[in-house]
Amino acid sequence: xxxxxxxxxxxxxxxVLHGLLCxxxxxxxxxxxxxxxxxxxxxxxIWILARTDIKxxxxxxxxxxxxxxxxxxxxxxxxxxVRTPPHLILARDPGDLPEGSAARPVMERAGIExxxxxxxxxxxxxxxxxxxxxxxxxxxxxxxxSLIKPLIPAIAIAIQSAMAHxxxxxxxxxxxVHLRDLESRLQERxxxxxxxxxxxxxxxxxxxxxxxxxxxxxxxxxxLTVNPRFASLHGYTVxxxxxxxxxEIHSESQKPLISSLLDHLIATGRFPLTKxxxxxxxxxxxxxxxxxxxxxxxxxxxxxxxxxxxxPPDEDQP
Numbered sequence: 001x002x003x004x005x006x007x008x009x010x011x012x013x014x015x016v017l018h019g020l021l022c023x024x025x026x027x028x029x030x031x032x033x034x035x036x037x038x039x040x041x042x043x044x045x046i047w048i049l050a051r052t053d054i055k056x057x058x059x060x061x062x063x064x065x066x067x068x069x070x071x072x073x074x075x076x077x078x079x080x081x082v083r084t085p086p087h088l089i090l091a092r093d094p095g096d097l098p099e100g101s102a103a104r105p106v107m108e109r110a111g112i113e114x115x116x117x118x119x120x121x122x123x124x125x126x127x128x129x130x131x132x133x134x135x136x137x138x139x140x141x142x143x144x145x146s147l148i149k150p151l152i153p154a155i156a157i158a159i160q161s162a163m164a165h166x167x168x169x170x171x172x173x174x175x176x177v178h179l180r181d182l183e184s185r186l187q188e189r190x191x192x193x194x195x196x197x198x199x200x201x202x203x204x205x206x207x208x209x210x211x212x213x214x215x216x217x218x219x220x221x222x223x224l225t226v227n228p229r230f231a232s233l234h235g236y237t238v239x240x241x242x243x244x245x246x247x248e249i250h251s252e253s254q255k256p257l258i259s260s261l262l263d264h265l266i267a268t269g270r271f272p273l274t275k276x277x278x279x280x281x282x283x284x285x286x287x288x289x290x291x292x293x294x295x296x297x298x299x300x301x302x303x304x305x306x307x308x309x310x311x312p313p314d315e316d317q318p
Contacts, residue, residue: 073106073110077106077109077110080102081103081106081107103115210227211229211310212229212308212309212310213226213227213229213230213231213233213309213310214226214227214229214230214308214309215227215241215246215307216304216306217246217304217307218303218304218305219302219304219305221245221246221305222243222244222246223241223243223244223246224304225242226242230309233309234278234281235280235281235282246258248279249279250277250279251277251279254278254279257276257277258276261276261292265294265305266302269293270291270292270294271291271292273289273291274289274290275288275289275312276288276289287312288309288312289309289312290307290308290309291308292306293305294306
């Protein structure tokens with residue numbers, strides 16, 4: 001069974017062949033050849049283009065161009081007709097075909113008296129161009145064969161170019177579909193990114209205007225970001241604090257407690273609200289209520305520490 005998609009994709013190949021023999025090249029040919037070509041494209045002719053592999057005994061119909069003869073041959077008939085030897089032949093009538101040839105009854109049933117078959121070598125493939133007609137006189141068919149031989153190389157090149165062009169066209173169509181898909185996905189991601197940025201701006205506003213302190217540090221204790229309230233509680237600006245170690249805001253006597261809280265955070269993922277002593281930039285000590293948690297990356301790996309803090313109520317101040 002011939003794949004309809006393959007037939008459709010090769011329409012251009014036979015159209016080029018057809019055009020070469022009846023239109024494209026006629027302007028540069030003698031009138032006698034033009035007349036013969038016009039006769040071959042009459043209302044009672046059928047053009048067939050097929051890919052054949054003699055060694056494997058396979059045949060693939062590429063395209064059939066019936067002119068007012070649609071339905072004349074079955075699919076099996078067409079395959080029989082194109083399985084002729086890969087050389088230029090002329091069958092004056094069905095009786096000229098070899099005894100036992102499967103093509104003889106096919107031609108007799110269709111009332112076809114003449115068949116012209118010639119090979120085209122395209123990119124290493126053998127393409128058989130087959131013209132069936134009951135219109136031309138036998139002598140004129142012989143004349144056509146002698147005249148068509150010099151054109152066979154040009155026809156083969158034209159078909160090869162047409163098929164390459166058709167392949168490029170299909171690749172361009174596939175690329176266009178792919179680009180439309182990418183454009184759609186990009187638009188979707190752009191929409192998601194815009195929504196994400198909007199949420200980030202909202203959280204950033206909450207972070208920067210909060211009346212409690214908040215800070216993020218790496219696993220070595222280096223402050224990566226702090227909000228203005230956290231910085232001011234310790235007597236710094238935000239720019240002054242980023243890049244400092246958390247140990248710089250604690251005295252030596254306070255560090256054992258800090259280490260204990262960090263160990264608890266690493267082991268359990270958080271530490272609860274705890275009153276923690278701090279060292280101010282000017283050197284005095286003060287206390288803040290603090291809580292901490294782990295920050296995980298997209299893979300769920302612990303990558304940073306997050307802490308929040310606020311001042312104790314007045315009655316809790318020493």
